[in-house]
Amino acid sequence: MAGRIVALIVAGLVFGPLALVALRAEGWGLDWPALRFTVTQAALSALASVLLAIPVARALARRRFPGRGALIALLGAPFLLPVIVAVLGLLAIFGRTGLLNRTLGTDLSIYGLHGVVLAHVFFNMPLAVRLILQGWQGIPAERFRLAQSLGFAPRDIARHLERPMLREVLPGALTVIFVICLASFAVALTLGGGPAATTVELAIYQALRFEFDLGRAASLSALQFAICAAAVLLASRVALPSGFGAGLDRQVAFGPAGWRRVADASTLLAATLFVALPLLMVAQRGLPGVASLPMGVWAAAGRSLVVALASTALTVAAALALALARRRWAELAATLPLAASSLVLGTGLFLAIHPFAAPERLALPVTMLVNAVLALPFAYRILAPAAARIEADYGRLADSLAMQGWARLRWLILPRLAQPLGFAAGVSAALSMGDLGVIALFAGQGGATLPLMVQQLMGAYRMEQAGAAALLLVVLSFGLFWSFDAWGRRAAT
Amino acid sequence: MRHLILALLPCAANAETLTVMTYDSFVSEWGPGPAIEAAFEAECGCDLRFIAPGDGAALLARLKLEGARTEADVVLGLDTNLMAEAKRTGLFAPHGQTPALDLPVAWADDTFLPFDWGWFAFVHRTDLTPPTSFEELAASDLRVVIQDPRSSTPGLGLVMWVKAAYGERAAGIWDGLSDNILTVTPGWSEAYGLFTEGEADMVLSYSTSPAYHLIAERDATKAAAIFTEGHYLQVEVAAKLANASPLADRFMEFMLTPAFQAAIPETNWMYPAAGPDPFGDLPKPGKTLTFTPDEAASLRANAIAEWQAALSR
Amino acid sequence: MHGGDVLQLDLTVIWDDFRLTADWGAEAGERIAIIGPSGAGKSTLLMAIAGFVPMQGHIRWNGTDLLAAPGKRPVTTLFQDQNLFPHLTVAQNLALGLSPDLRRMDGVDEALARVGLSGLGARKPAQLSGGQQGRAALARALLRARPVLLLDEPFAALGPALKHEMLDLVDRVAGDALVLMVTHDPADARRIAGRTVMLADGIAHPPMPTAALLDSPPPALRDYLGA
Structure with missing residues (x-):
């Protein structure tokens, strides 16, 4: 019931603004080259992110070493970075005068399709690792013990335990990342090297901002939805339940020795460097300016924190309701916002609000709501498989004990979902911190959030202070993420 | 409760409040907004309120969204490339002034008043010898960052610049430039960020950009390359809306007084529209290129298409 | 079927090719074992009574149809595993x-x-x-x-001595309740069950006195027992 209501609200929030924009349209227009580039880069990015994530997730799942928890937390970071900050971090490594080219004495160019894919992999590979790692942790330790007792070689473990799990987890991860990259805008444009790298989202931006062609914006946005919906339907068709039973909560490491230990270590080292080096560059750029940050930046940081916490509460509640509904429509409702152009969302909400109230008075509530909707797909992806597993493992027992409604939520679902809940809340909070969303359309004087402040500083030539404010943003986002995630993992043990 | 309802209603234009819609960097802590707000409020004894829905390009879109219902009395921050389209909305009223302006071109528009202006230019570090024309740039192996004309005002300015300098030959110039363009960013700040990071040799910005580094950072290592074809002019303008409060006229007058104009150079880093040249030491182009608003409006789509075709290859 | 039965079964479960019918009753306080080849549907019968398996026909408790959700039935179920959170x-x-x-x-x-x-x-x-x-x-x-205790081989994994201990505990704990217990081990049935249901070829036969049934088993049961 709650799931149905949430699904309706989400669909209303996603399609309502689109409809309002379309109603004001005077014509239609599509952009085929943009569509082709958008789909190509999104597909390549999703494939590369997920393929690279599998060995990393496996190494993390089967090895125990000091700093493992910190590494898993670190993997949350890139996804939470404001795009332009991350791009500058990546350029410091892979750019024309970056670390790589300077060390190797080469002149490799990052600009072009491969650069777009590289940046998307930086953002999304760690997310894929976290999603796949959850799948690995969902295989009961008893199964691995059984496999060991049967003398399974790593190949047999892969065949009987890991591949069925991957078949369940990968389509979802691929879909999420594909759809995230569909709506990519700044990465594709900044690293794409030119107008050949025009994405649909950029075409929407152009239509709204410069040409004021609402019809073109609405039809491009509808097209984006169509691709997203197709991807989701395809993924849920491929996804097969892996049929693992429940196990008692014991965790063991099961790493095979020999060359595989070396391979795992190198994989983890490479992944750590790939993620950490650009982050270090962001820190190095930002630190010198921190002391001279103006008061306004701290006030904006406070506003961003409030917005992030409020929208996290909304997101997690909505994602939980949808995850517990365990239906195709719930999955569709939870995934649609991924393809929602935040520009169209913002413009539509603006059209809805403007006749009744001054938009800048509602800037923060609207930002909160939009951030909550935009973060929903991630929270849902994290919660849904875990919720399904709980039902499969303990649904009958709970039914037989008449645990329904609140009792089931309080004593079965929340405690067993604690870890994914913490992760989902962390991701939602950090996304909300970092997302520019619609604030720019609604912002008045003095109501800026931290990401908007970063942009304003950059727009005022203050690159050093912008770097410092960006670092503050990263630290706060990461702090929120880490707090929620750590809470979840503590509550789960 | 009543307060809440009042707060949620569009505030009925209180005679004491003047609402100015402008771009976000104008009202930021580092823009001219705060100083201008204080000065005007002291003079008129009223409340000056800014709304800032985004960058310069977003202003017009926002105004079209709102139509005649807009609560803005004055829109400040459109540029010459967008003026014709803005005028076609029919939302604006003539300013009724005969101002004394210090612009490199004559100004006769009866609706829009300039408040600052600048020349687009490529900014480079002083350790390289800059090209002196687009053709020289195209022949060099320098790498430049530019902005997308479909999402940024400087990006559009560059496309119009090439069009103004080369007319029919513009497409050929873009062909020659295409291998010098490192990448195209959505907005000015991303491009400028790439340049200061050392990714590019030059960035499309303004001839006054080096003044920021000189004055605010005491850094003399940035300079603007002066091109012999001349430089395209950007004039930033303001206009009052047809159903504006009477305070709008006072604000339009105030805009060209020293109290407003003095705030411009070291916040917007542009030349003030009325007043002495604050950046006397900076090199200036020998020739100013410009289009009338109507020319700009009619050339825009075609010029962007030429740009896009050349760079998509 | 006679007057003392508190639980009366008259049901059919159909799943694709699988078919199971039961038409008999049980009295309060009885201990009834359900025995038969694996895959014959012993657990299915129990889960139908517990309310987890859709079926046709009737399950009557004290003469009225049992239609409530699993948790609302006068039943406690011990599953094969996952009995504790x-x-x-x-x-x-x-x-x-x-x-x-x-x-x-x-x-x-x-x-x-x-x-x-x-x-x-x-x-x-x-x-x-x-x-x-x-x-x-x-x-x-x-x-x-609850007046009915359903055991779906919850002790199958335990050793014989421990299992006997548990069955005795079941007997004590159940008291006046009716116990229906799935097992594949005739010794379990002999230990606590006064009557035993033989389940074979899609039919859960009416319960018979355990000793008599196991001492002279019908052919289907004899095949299973391998005696």
């Missing part, structure tokens, strides 16, 4: 038998004492042995105090 303490797991929202804890300690788990209430299930986990599940059945 691993994230709750043993005491909390027991208290779920009193109220699903864990608002009551009264009687939990006594129940633990009756199954020999005194002092272990604060542990998590993973810290208990297999036998202890079975005892905890039985202690919850005690607290639920």
Whole structure:
């Protein structure tokens, strides 16, 4: 019931603004080259992110070493970075005068399709690792013990335990990342090297901002939805339940020795460097300016924190309701916002609000709501498989004990979902911190959030202070993420 | 409760409040907004309120969204490339002034008043010898960052610049430039960020950009390359809306007084529209290129298409 | 079927090619074993009574049709595994038998004492042995105090001595309740069940006195017992 209501609200929030924009349209227009580039880069990015994530997730799942928890937390970071900050971090490594080219004495160019894919992999590979790692942790330790007792070689473990799990987890991860990259805008444009790298989202931006062609914006946005919906339907068709039973909560490491230990270590080292080096560059750029940050930046940081916490509460509640509904429509409702152009969302909400109230008075509530909707797909992806597993493992027992409604939520679902809940809340909070969303359309004087402040500083030539404010943003986002995630993992043990 | 309802209603234009819609960097802590707000409020004894829905390009879109219902009395921050389209909305009223302006071109528009202006230019570090024309740039192996004309005002300015300098030959110039363009960013700040990071040799910005580094950072290592074809002019303008409060006229007058104009150079880093040249030491182009608003409006789509075709290859 | 039956079955379960019918009754306080080849549908019959398997026909309790949701039936079920929530303490797991929202804890300690788990209430299930986990599940059945106890081979994994101990405990704990117990081991049936249902070829035959049935088994049962 709650799931149905949430699904309706989400669909209303996603399609309502689109409809309002379309109603004001005077014509239609599509952009085929943009569509082709958008789909190509999104597909390549999703494939590369997920393929690279599998060995990393496996190494993390089967090895125990000091700093493992910190590494898993670190993997949350890139996804939470404001795009332009991350791009500058990546350029410091892979750019024309970056670390790589300077060390190797080469002149490799990052600009072009491969650069777009590289940046998307930086953002999304760690997310894929976290999603796949959850799948690995969902295989009961008893199964691995059984496999060991049967003398399974790593190949047999892969065949009987890991591949069925991957078949369940990968389509979802691929879909999420594909759809995230569909709506990519700044990465594709900044690293794409030119107008050949025009994405649909950029075409929407152009239509709204410069040409004021609402019809073109609405039809491009509808097209984006169509691709997203197709991807989701395809993924849920491929996804097969892996049929693992429940196990008692014991965790063991099961790493095979020999060359595989070396391979795992190198994989983890490479992944750590790939993620950490650009982050270090962001820190190095930002630190010198921190002391001279103006008061306004701290006030904006406070506003961003409030917005992030409020929208996290909304997101997690909505994602939980949808995850517990365990239906195709719930999955569709939870995934649609991924393809929602935040520009169209913002413009539509603006059209809805403007006749009744001054938009800048509602800037923060609207930002909160939009951030909550935009973060929903991630929270849902994290919660849904875990919720399904709980039902499969303990649904009958709970039914037989008449645990329904609140009792089931309080004593079965929340405690067993604690870890994914913490992760989902962390991701939602950090996304909300970092997302520019619609604030720019609604912002008045003095109501800026931290990401908007970063942009304003950059727009005022203050690159050093912008770097410092960006670092503050990263630290706060990461702090929120880490707090929620750590809470979840503590509550789960 | 009543307060809440009042707060949620569009505030009925209180005679004491003047609402100015402008771009976000104008009202930021580092823009001219705060100083201008204080000065005007002291003079008129009223409340000056800014709304800032985004960058310069977003202003017009926002105004079209709102139509005649807009609560803005004055829109400040459109540029010459967008003026014709803005005028076609029919939302604006003539300013009724005969101002004394210090612009490199004559100004006769009866609706829009300039408040600052600048020349687009490529900014480079002083350790390289800059090209002196687009053709020289195209022949060099320098790498430049530019902005997308479909999402940024400087990006559009560059496309119009090439069009103004080369007319029919513009497409050929873009062909020659295409291998010098490192990448195209959505907005000015991303491009400028790439340049200061050392990714590019030059960035499309303004001839006054080096003044920021000189004055605010005491850094003399940035300079603007002066091109012999001349430089395209950007004039930033303001206009009052047809159903504006009477305070709008006072604000339009105030805009060209020293109290407003003095705030411009070291916040917007542009030349003030009325007043002495604050950046006397900076090199200036020998020739100013410009289009009338109507020319700009009619050339825009075609010029962007030429740009896009050349760079998509 | 005779007048003393509290539970009356007249049901058919159909799943693709699988078919199972039962048409018999059981009296209060009886101990009835259900025996038969694996795959014949022993668990299915139990799950139909518990309310987890859709079926045609009737299950009557004291003459009225049982249609309620599983948790509302006059039934306590012990599954083959997953009888305890691993994230709750043993005491909390027991208290779920009193109220699903864990608002009551009264009687939990006594129940633990009756199954020999005194002092272990604060542990998590993973810290208990297999036998202890079975005892905890039985202690919850005690607290639920429903007139029917369904056992779906919950002790199959235990050794013979331990299993006999558990069956005796079941007998004590169940008291006046009717016990229906799935097993594949005739010794289990002999130990506590007065009557036994033979399930073969899609039919759950009416319960017969255990000793008589096992001493001279019909052909289908003889094949299964391998005697």
